Amino acid sequence: QLYDFGMIGLGVMGRNFLLNVADDGFGALGTDINRESVDALNEEGKDMRVKGVYTQQEFVSLLSRPRKIMMLVPAGKIVDNVIEGLLPLLDEGDILIDGGNSHYDDTNRRYEYLKTKNIRFLGTGVSGGAKGARLGPSIMPGGDRSAWEEVKPILETVAAKVNGEPCVTYIGESSSGHYVKMVHNGIEYGLMQLIAEAYDVLKRVGGMGNDEMSALFSRWNDGRLNSYLIEITAAILKFRDEQTDSHLLDVILDKAKQKGTGKWTSQSAMDIGVPIPTIDSAVTMRAISAFKEYRQDNSKLYTVVHPDEVLLKGEGLANAVEESLYFGFVVCYAQGMHMLAEASEEMNYNLDLEGIARIWRGGCIIRAGLLETIRSAYGKREGLKNMMATIEFREDLHACRDSLAEVLHQANERGVPSMCLSSALQYFEAFRSERLPLNLVQAQRDYFGSHTYERLDQKGIFHSKWDSPTVHEK
Numbered sequence: 001q002l003y004d005f006g007m008i009g010l011g012v013m014g015r016n017f018l019l020n021v022a023d024d025g026f027g028a029l030g031t032d033i034n035r036e037s038v039d040a041l042n043e044e045g046k047d048m049r050v051k052g053v054y055t056q057q058e059f060v061s062l063l064s065r066p067r068k069i070m071m072l073v074p075a076g077k078i079v080d081n082v083i084e085g086l087l088p089l090l091d092e093g094d095i096l097i098d099g100g101n102s103h104y105d106d107t108n109r110r111y112e113y114l115k116t117k118n119i120r121f122l123g124t125g126v127s128g129g130a131k132g133a134r135l136g137p138s139i140m141p142g143g144d145r146s147a148w149e150e151v152k153p154i155l156e157t158v159a160a161k162v163n164g165e166p167c168v169t170y171i172g173e174s175s176s177g178h179y180v181k182m183v184h185n186g187i188e189y190g191l192m193q194l195i196a197e198a199y200d201v202l203k204r205v206g207g208m209g210n211d212e213m214s215a216l217f218s219r220w221n222d223g224r225l226n227s228y229l230i231e232i233t234a235a236i237l238k239f240r241d242e243q244t245d246s247h248l249l250d251v252i253l254d255k256a257k258q259k260g261t262g263k264w265t266s267q268s269a270m271d272i273g274v275p276i277p278t279i280d281s282a283v284t285m286r287a288i289s290a291f292k293e294y295r296q297d298n299s300k301l302y303t304v305v306h307p308d309e310v311l312l313k314g315e316g317l318a319n320a321v322e323e324s325l326y327f328g329f330v331v332c333y334a335q336g337m338h339m340l341a342e343a344s345e346e347m348n349y350n351l352d353l354e355g356i357a358r359i360w361r362g363g364c365i366i367r368a369g370l371l372e373t374i375r376s377a378y379g380k381r382e383g384l385k386n387m388m389a390t391i392e393f394r395e396d397l398h399a400c401r402d403s404l405a406e407v408l409h410q411a412n413e414r415g416v417p418s419m420c421l422s423s424a425l426q427y428f429e430a431f432r433s434e435r436l437p438l439n440l441v442q443a444q445r446d447y448f449g450s451h452t453y454e455r456l457d458q459k460g461i462f463h464s465k466w467d468s469p470t471v472h473e474k
């Protein structure tokens with residue numbers, strides 16, 4: 001009997017995704033250039049309709065038509081190599097799904113190329129890590145719509161479910177699936193850094209210990225901050241290292257790595273002119289973290305002045321940090337969603353923002369209770385771009401604002417860096433300022449470069465000879 005679904009790349013993600021497919025009663029077939037990975041799949045799937053094969057020839061011959069093949073291999077050149085190797089073995093109408101974190105430009109190129117070969121391509125974001133792949137990820141497929149219709153029954157069964165709704169939906173044309181996954185990761189970077197800064201404030205301003213913080217994060221996870229990232233933070237904080245019988249977190253090197261999706265989000269946001277400073281700050285903090293030696297040297301040169309009195313303490317500080325974190329979370333999602341709204345027009349993706357919030361509620365790394373509210377905010381308002389001013393968030397942002405300002409004050413007093421939390425507040429302040437000092441920037445541009453300006457009191461485009469006060473209309 002032929003198999004329903006094929007996987008190329010049997011690393012932990014590919015293997016787990018395939019076992020998940022098989023759990024749901026589909027015949028699942030896998031291959032990998034690494035023989036041990038094939039053997040591992042056969043071993044783990046021995047009581048299921050799962051098979052691992054060593055050659056691509058055997059692989060394609062055992063799949064039902066049109067073939068539905070997912071690739072879960074490292075992003076970049078390897079994806080092109082796999083496609084080239086596979087093309088001579090495929091038939092017209094077969095479906096290729098790239099489930100890795102590919103750059104959307106690559107996905108556009110592959111989508112157009114494969115169209116010329118009559119192969120249907122789906123650039124697909126898959127989120128949830130190894131566990132998500134095994135138990136139900138959030139899946140973001142974009143590209144050929146007819147291919148989506150064919151793989152829909154499998155992907156809907158495999159995906160995580162929230163209230164019975166599968167965390168997968170057709171995202172849109174061409175590279176939209178990978179674009180949405182990229183922004184998902186940008187939000188992921190933002191939330192992670194916000195949480196890290198909250199931890200630092202609790203520790204360095206509040207003097208809290210890891211177990212105390214773990215209990216606090218657990219409590220927060222039962223409230224409006226409920227999310228996967230808060231949940232794992234609580235678990236991480238109390239985790240003990242067997243070797244030393246102390247908290248593992250305390251001995252983990254404070255240099256964060258990155259594979260690039262956060263940076264791509266910032267790059268694309270700059271290209272399309274959407275401000276996402278909280279995500280940018282998270283990318284920047286990863287970059288700063290990498291300069292450990294500089295930080296070590298500078299920490300000796302610039303010693304912090306410790307103010308005598310700690311104004312926010314204990315429960316008061318904990319509550320203020322919770323409010324700050326909630327504010328930061330809302331702003332971070334708002335920036336990501338706004339980016340998607342603008343990209344939807346810029347790239348002709350025609351994105352359904354409500355649908356995206358819906359499929360992010362389960363399975364993925366940024367899943368959070370908040371996404372239910374975000375979903376409903378976008379669901380109620382066609383064309384909504386930035387959710388910050390909606391009634392769903394207005395009161396909370398107002399109520400949390402002063403706590404965040406106070407937390408930042410305390411952090412600044414003690415030299416505790418808080419780039420993401422600060423950027424969240426600054427983004428809010430900038431967006432609620434009717435007037436910004438950018439009139440001066442316009443004047444400066446005109447002064448040194450004759451770049452012209454507009455006026456509040458008259459229509460038209462103006463340029464001044466700044467050394468004589470006469471205004472000339474152009």
Ligand code: 6PG
Nearest residue numbers: 127128129185258259260261365
């Ligand atoms: C997911 C994650 C995943 C990502 C890792 C690592 O949604 O499951 O986003 O796709 O690869 O989180 O990303 P960085 O190495 O860039 O931190």
